[in-house]
Amino acid sequence: MSISGLSIKNKKCFHCGEDCTTDNYQVGFKNFCCAGCKTVYELLNENNLGNYYTIIDAPGISFKGIQSKRFDFLEDEEVIIRLSEFKDDKLTIVNFYIPQIHCSSCIWLLENLYKLNPGISFSKVNFLKKELEVKFYHNKISLRELVELLASTGYEPVIQLDSIEKKKPKINQQLYYKIGIAAFCFGNIMLLSFPEYLSIDIHETFYRTLFGYLNFILALPVFFYSASDYFTSAYKGLKKKIVNINFPLALGILILFVRSAFEIITQTGAGYFDSMTGLVFFLLIGKIFQEKTYAFLNFERSYKSYFPLAVHIKEGGKEKSIPVSKLKVGDRIIIRKNEIIPADSILFEGSGNIDYSFVTGESKPVQKVLGELIYAGGRQLNSAIELEVIKEVSQSYLTQLWNNDSFLKKTESNFVSFTDAVGKYFTLTILLIAFISAAFWLQYSTASALNVLTSVLIVACPCALALSIPFTLGNSIRIFGRNKFYLKNISVIENLAKIKAVIFDKTGTITETGKTNVRFIGPALNPFQKEIVKSLARNSTHPLSRAVYDHLDGNKIYEIENYEEHTGRGIQGFVLGNLVKLGSLNFVKEDVSDGPDSTLYNSDEFGSQVYLSINCNILGYFNISNYYRRGFEQVAGELSKKYGLSVLSGDNENEKENLEKYLKPATQIFFRQTPGDKLNFVKKIQASAKKVLMFGDGLNDAGALAQSNVGVAVTENISYFSPACDAILDAAAFEKIPSFLEFSKTSIKIIYASFIISFLYNIIGLSFAIEGLLSPVVAAILMPLSSVSVVSFATIATNFMAKRRGL
Amino acid sequence: MSVIAVLIIISLLIALGFLIAFLWAVKSGQYNDTYTPSVRILFDDEKKKKDE
Known part of the structure; x- marks a missing residue:
């Protein structure tokens, strides 16, 4: 220092x-x-x-x-009850989502909260989820004081409309229990089967029976508890008249169990309990592997996660804060700078300068005057305004989008239907083979016919088949995750592989939020001029002023005198005695006496122009246009070779020419698209039997994202709000989009290859089974061997291909 | 030979003990957050505050 x-x-x-x-x-x-x-x-x-x-x-x-907020809505008893996980007469437990948690110091400070206030008894951070659990004595510190304490240290919890509406799903501990039990039983059964494996002749029937019955007892919890999901799934499928992949699995487990139990009770053999428990154990491992979840991401967000929980209203001349859900038509609300308008309302007092970029895709703020209607979702950029609510929150223009059918559909995973199709033919073939070979053996004896029938069904159990998908796609989802492309679940990969059309939203998706391309047109400014213009621009929060401020380099910031901001026109002020004006041409021109270079007046360029005058001399203008993401041109170029490409924008045509420079002529570009238009456009493409991949970022894309086969939300910060989608793409990985699509196709090919491997093992196993030679040892070797080889093939192949694609 | 039966029962009981320990660990939430504890363990205790 x-x-x-x-x-x-x-x-x-x-x-x-x-x-x-x-x-x-x-x-x-x-x-x-x-x-x-x-x-x-x-x-x-x-x-x-x-x-x-x-x-x-x-x-x-x-x-x-960071704007200081008021938390008086946290005094509302109903809000307190809905926010808290637990409450008795002394203690309250709450869980906060705090996106600012980013390092070990954060954990340390937040877990030492009790030192800051004696009312806090205990606090615990979940770093991956960015959550803080706090236990506190509510008679010593109120919820509001607690949140204010957190906010004062910089860790302000996010409390949105949906924080009180739904409880987060509990972590699936069941699967861990099932795996633990299956592993325990599998290991012990293997141990007790050793005499059988080594063909040790146990003369004393006592041990034979003891080992047999012990195995039987150990197999019971695996059969009835660990494997229960497969039976219920197969049963549910049958009820819908579908033979899914779980049917042959369940059948295999059932036959294994019944035949082994029969052998042990009748003391005719050692049974196949080791194979059965091993099978269930491997299947469950596959299940846990494919359930790669990103705890810190939320794929189900609606407008409720974007809207604030509380709003200030004016009642009887006094200002108070109430939960948004209690907002009624006719209420007078006060919206401060940078706050979001929660319901459609009419401007009553003040001047509105509303940023709708997130809800409509318009990149420039909209001016609103008294009496004008303001739609919910906009962000006020000027000082406080007063509004009168005319529609309830859930009935507003924007929120109505969520009543659309596309939000109701539960996307059926296509891949499951594909494996189910394989499962169907597979099951039929196996049943056919089983019965034909049994019929053949029937001419010798019923016992050997039964033996062959069950052996075929046991050995054909598609364990390796069922494992190839979770391991290939589970590994792929991790590879995507490492490259900052976060998928909701594994079926998204399969959908990605089938994409035929790609749609991009413009604002925020292919352009960078808050970043602009600024060029100064006119004679170059000297360092002093740059500094005084920068000083002036610093005083305004208007996006164009911010763009100018960020563009100019200058080390010194000067005090501004007589600063004036003319909404919709420009800003002016005196810097060290120099009058500096920034704004529209008319605003800057009005006090210019001598006519400057007339070429400066007419600009046919795209983007927005901000004119500059110093001491009544127009020096030129800043041309401010959208800043396209790095690599957008290449991404668009590569995608348009293989896919139908279109760009939808909620913005006006200002950017059209600029945008066209980046795109191939075949690309369709549409401007002034409402959220509904976007949704319908997706539907239109889907009507021609094309699978659609949509990239979007804001609430205005929410409908289209939900309707498309794969909806991807592009975001610069993954812990910020992003609308409901199938995948979240970190903007830093934007250039890799073509590789992602290619890799998803590769993953599917790897699955096909694994299928072939697993079929080969099945053929070997079947040849044993048909001849009636399937001993427990052969089954115990064949089954793990096929599983292990499929699993290792899937993992190695995906990693290898990812490396080759540079992922 | 009958000692084998006893030994097997004992080995099963010990294994069962480990299974119960695992189930308890899952139930008590140790598998809910697999990252934060690894950071938490590195924080030093402050000796001065302990006296209070």
């Missing part, structure tokens, strides 16, 4: 690690970038929590851009 240097540029905030632009916040030799960071440091220091800074350098969360 440099203390001597005059330049404040090199100083990093001790709390959050950002550059300090001012010397105003110092404690001892430590610098802080803002009052928020300094306050947290002091608070932690007072409470002997300085350890926070020793685990990781500058672990804090920056306070820049």
